[in-house]
Amino acid sequence: MPRLFLVFPLLGLLGACQAPPFSPDSPLTAVPVQSTLILHEPLTLPSRTVSLWFQNGKQQPEANLDRYYPHCKFETLRMQDAPKTVEPDSFMIHKVVRWDDYAMQPVRLAASRLISGLMAGDSDGGPSHVNTTTEMFLRSARQPDVYRLICSQWEDAAEANHVTINQMRRVLGETFTLKLPEERSINPDSD
Numbered sequence: 001m002p003r004l005f006l007v008f009p010l011l012g013l014l015g016a017c018q019a020p021p022f023s024p025d026s027p028l029t030a031v032p033v034q035s036t037l038i039l040h041e042p043l044t045l046p047s048r049t050v051s052l053w054f055q056n057g058k059q060q061p062e063a064n065l066d067r068y069y070p071h072c073k074f075e076t077l078r079m080q081d082a083p084k085t086v087e088p089d090s091f092m093i094h095k096v097v098r099w100d101d102y103a104m105q106p107v108r109l110a111a112s113r114l115i116s117g118l119m120a121g122d123s124d125g126g127p128s129h130v131n132t133t134t135e136m137f138l139r140s141a142r143q144p145d146v147y148r149l150i151c152s153q154w155e156d157a158a159e160a161n162h163v164t165i166n167q168m169r170r171v172l173g174e175t176f177t178l179k180l181p182e183e184r185s186i187n188p189d190s191d
Helices: 002-016 112-120 163-172
Strands: 037-038 043-045 049-053 058-060 071-076 085-088 089-103 130-138 146-156 176-179
Touching: 002 043, 002 071, 049 163, 071 163, 085 146, 146 163, 163 176
Parallel strands: none
Antiparallel strands: 037 089, 037 176, 043 085, 049 058, 049 071, 071 146, 089 130, 130 146
16 A cells, blocks of 8 residues: 555656746746747948847837847848848757856946845845847758857846747847747748
8 A cells, every 4th residue: 555655746746847938038938949940131240240130020220229139130140241141041940048147246237226225235146147049050051151040148146037939039020030830831932
């Protein structure tokens, strides 16, 4: 009879080891490998740059980003002296890396709450902000210079979450479609 009592706790442990359910609105759900990033319009990178930034569904100059909200950087490998254009294409996501970058000091001068907390001695001594980052490495036979898409946001360390798949989609707007492997209804060749 004692063996029966051991089976039930083991079943509970096995259930606890299961992955969380897949949801494009969950910060726990990473973009799956074999997803596709579809570029719908030509993008011109100015000379001496390798990247373009996106936020709120539009391309933005890097200086205009609010890093406390989801934003993405589309990157190429080589810098050129002349502007270069990335043509509409489908890019296979062949590798995904997620990481967190912790900062001990305030990122904004407006972070007076942290400064006053440190002066009053009520800080826990932990990092003040976290930059949660998802890197998606891209591949296209037609445009091998296209390198990766990086999506991130700065957040309070106590509330930090990775940018969700649906937040990435809103950041990229109509310029890109982020198609997951199970979303077969979108035809990249028709765009």
